[in-house]
Amino acid sequence: MASKRIVKCPNCGVFNTNREYCKNCNTLISHQKKRELKKQAVEQQEIEKVIYEKENPNLAERLKNHSNIFYRIFGWILYSVITIVSLIGAGLAWLIAMVAAG
Structure with missing residues (x-):
């Protein structure tokens, strides 16, 4: 039996x-x-x-794929610096969390 x-x-x-x-106003x-x-x-x-993120990469990604070799090298250096700074920040966050945990 249907309700x-x-x-x-x-x-x-x-x-x-x-x-x-x-049935009255079609809402x-x-x-x-x-x-x-x-x-x-x-x-x-x-x-x-x-799709937006795929079509609009960040500055480092655009420079890594540039046709000029000097821009490409600068792009790789910028990408490496960003990666190293992120790793240092993650390491510091982990260290602080471990010290706080006791």
Whole structure:
């Protein structure tokens, strides 16, 4: 036996039985459908974010792939410096956490 679902439209106040959209004003009233649409929107935003990051690399990545050899060398040096500074910062954070933990 299917359950009977009665939902009041938040837009016009009409009670609807077993419907996803209001029969009076065609407003979306199904919570399941709203969740699905929200999930699709979040997935689309994530896809757009990845595409943007792929199409717009940072300065070091652009310099590493430059046609001029001097810019390419500078790009690799910049990339190496950023990596070394990040490793030093991670090491210091780990050391501080270990000292604080006792």
